Structure formats: C-alpha cells, structure tokens
Amino acid sequence: MEADESVRDVLAANLRRVRTARNLSLSGLSRLSKIGKATLSQLESGAGNPTIETVFSLSRALEVPISSLLDQPHGGGLTVVRAADVEVLRGDGVDLRALRGIATGDTVVEVYDQQVRSRQESPGHAGTEHAVVQAGRLRVRVGDHEVELGPGDYVGFDARLSHTYVAVEGPVRSVLLLHHTAGDRVGDAPRPHVAG
Template structure:
C-alpha cells in the first residue's frame, strides 16, 4: 500500500471509530495524549503517523492496531510485496503490516519488523500478546529490566500489557517477524503469560 493510500485508510478508520465511540476530537486527544491538531491532520489523511501515535490511538479506542491501518478484505490468496507497504517508524523500529487475520475470538496482526542498532523502542504496554521470531541479528526484547536475548530462529511470546522494550544486542540490525494477538472483543480478561525461558 503506498503512503497516500495508507494515510487515507487510517483517516477513514479513525473517523469511523471516533463516530462509533461517540468521541469528540477533544476527548480523543485527552484519551490518546495526541494533540488535536495532529488528530485533525490524521483524520484528513495529511498526517504522518508514528508507531507511538498509532499505538496511542489503538489504546484510546481499545482496538488492535490493524483496525486502524487495514481495509477489510477476504481474498482467497494474499500476496504482499514489501515494496508496497507503508512503514511505521520510531527512533529504533520500522514496522510493515503484512496481514490481519480475524478469527472467531482472536485477531492476529503480522508485521515485518526491523530494529536499528543503537536505539531502544520502549512501550508502556497495550492489550494482547506479542509473538516475536528473529530471522537475523541478536534482539533484546521484553521486560526493560530483564529482556530476553533472541538470535536467528528464536521465538518468544509475552503479555504486551506490561512495559517492554526492543533493542539490538550488538551493532548489527535485527530482522524479525512480530505477531500481535488480541482478543476479538478486546473485553476479555488479562491474558496469561506464555513466555518460555
């Protein structure tokens, strides 16, 4: 999806969610911590959202990130070319959403995730579970005070509701697959940890 199309998808989803929840722009700004001017730009399709912005909106609406970033389609075959994907970037991470899967009681989002050396991506937490598989490089991921070290082929799953980080273990970049798992209704109880040490 080219950047302009991604911006229009986010704008349409943002308008629809705000109407669905009956929120004024001021109330959404309060809940998300995002300035009204920035929200206005995002709703008009002229904004440039960051990872932090999209996750703040996800938390404010209590919906998966993919609810904000994807159009609903159900083709029999899905082919995604990375060159056509919009990139959500932060100081340390580039995310490309590859797919959203809506199952009976669970929503999965699949991302191509690249972590740049020398920076740390911090999250204060959000709904769901994070599943991470490293394909190249050495990744530190999980609780800020005791992150897990993953190398190529390693996998970890942890509750996303608690603070967590992403950081390279050395000076090389990391390529990984991030799978976000959410309860479909976002109203379920806190998910149990599935971390395997």
C-alpha cells in the first residue's frame, strides 16, 4: 500500500468494485453481511472506521478473500512492504497488518503480520489458516481442540471451523497466512486434526 493511501481508501475502492461486480445494492450487502447500510455507505466513501470483524463479515458476505478488499494491485518483479506504510486494522483482541495477497490461478494466499493483544474469536471463514508464532505464547482453539504455541511453533487448520486466538504471554507476534481456492465456502467443515 502506498504511504499516502490509507486502509480506508483501499477498502472503499475495493468494496465498491466487488459489490457492484456482484450486482448488489448497499441494502443487499447490508442483509448479507449484517452491517448497517449507513456503515457500508461510510466505508465505501472512505469515511468509515473498519475493524477486523467488519472486514471478515464483508469477505464472508461477498465470498471473496480478505485481500480482495484490502490489497492494492502490485506491479513489477519486486514487492516491498514497509511496516510504516501499512495501516493497522484493529479488532477486539488482534491487530492485523495486511502485507500482501498472492494470486496464482484459482489460489490466493494472504500474508498478514498479526499481533494478538488478548482474545479474538472467529465464527469461521473460507480457506485454510496458518500461523507461525514469532514472540509470546499463543493459545489456539479450533472446534473442540486447543493447543498452546511458543516462538517458532506452527498451527494450520480449516478456517471454516470456529476458532479463537488467546494471548497467554502477550502480546503475541505471529505471521498469519490465509489460503483460499476458488469455490471455498463456509459450511460443514471437517473436524480439526492436531499433531503432537
């Protein structure tokens, strides 16, 4: 993202583009996302204050990867994302910096710098979620399974399952990857597999 373009501006342009491509009115998107029409209007005008929860709701409702809403197109063979140039998207207990969406064919990998401050719950979303803890201790609950991770530890799971991140020793810094393929939908998800 360019230093002079905020996450609000990028979200506004992308949200309007995706919504109109889906032939959805603001009222229709409001019904699907359970976000008020006035709030959606503010987001599309760049005046809103988006949270992680809002962006995830829009992603689910529009059935697009989060990067479709937060990424700017990148050109050339080298992409550099400076920490100071990426605005933090805040949630109840997590701060995310969207670094890059990488599309290859029908596959998208979204790369985030994640800081878990307290507790963040997700009802589930399309794709596979991967996290590598860089600092702190992180408790991850996926469905009925719970695991605690430390620096260097990895977890991966079907993101359609409800999941929770909790900072045990925090704040916890991690790299978060979301992997999507065409046709990924929230719905009946398989049970999580936990390796020792």
